[in-house]
Amino acid sequence: DIQMTQSPSSLSASVGDRVTITCRASQSISGYLNWYQHKPGKAPKLLIYLASTLQTGVPSRFSGSGSGTDFTLTISSLQPEDFATYYCQQGYNSRAFGQGTKVEIK
Amino acid sequence: ELQLVESGGGLVHPGGSLRLSCAASGFTFSDFSANWVRQSPGKGLEWVSYMISGSDTIYYADSVKGRFTISRDNAQNSLYLQMNSLSDEDTALYYCAREGTPHALDIWGQGTMVTVSS
Numbered sequence: 001d002i003q004m005t006q007s008p009s010s011l012s013a014s015v016g017d018r019v020t021i022t023c024r025a026s027q028s029i030s031g032y033l034n035w036y037q038h039k040p041g042k043a044p045k046l047l048i049y050l051a052s053t054l055q056t057g058v059p060s061r062f063s064g065s066g067s068g069t070d071f072t073l074t075i076s077s078l079q080p081e082d083f084a085t086y087y088c089q090q091g092y093n094s095r096a097f098g099q100g101t102k103v104e105i106k
Numbered sequence: 107e108l109q110l111v112e113s114g115g116g117l118v119h120p121g122g123s124l125r126l127s128c129a130a131s132g133f134t135f136s137d138f139s140a141n142w143v144r145q146s147p148g149k150g151l152e153w154v155s156y157m158i159s160g161s162d163t164i165y166y167a168d169s170v171k172g173r174f175t176i177s178r179d180n181a182q183n184s185l186y187l188q189m190n191s192l193s194d195e196d197t198a199l200y201y202c203a204r205e206g207t208p209h210a211l212d213i214w215g216q217g218t219m220v221t222v223s224s
Contacts, residue, residue, distance in 0.1 A: 001168065034210040036151070043201065043217065044143075044151060049210035087151050091209025094165040095141060100150035 128202030
């Protein structure tokens, strides 16, 4: 099975900061990597699919990159509504999520 | 409105069984693959199971393989998860999710809570 590892597990940042979260797959998953935002009490929300394609309605401050085993989610200028937990997920072989990255207010 | 609504959660004793349902509306359910994903209290999202639209491809997480069975009834626009031999480690909020974009979960329900406790 493919394992997904995110780093960091948590981070503290201020509004306006640039935030980067990384995700590594235990083997190549080509470009089948997705990113989700999850807030308490809400359903997870798809942000980016196929590593770099922004889901409809998602602000352009979110971007994704990478291929093979290493991927990155970047928030160019953190907004108050962006404080949440972010997950990567591979869709190449079966399915699996990373362990999550909690973005907290500094 | 595109919607998924889960039901069937509740309190069950260790070793017991439960069947979850997920009702789809606002789209042609038979056109899409679907997944079950869970979140245990204080933990992250854990993918549980996947079924392709035509039901001929199914995947399970190792943690539930042999105990859980995914199924669907496209005529009823519904997805199911039969859970047997439940343990306290299965206590979680269970979500169903549609794969609308390539291999990505684009529509999610609000979840149904399963609590395994004696």
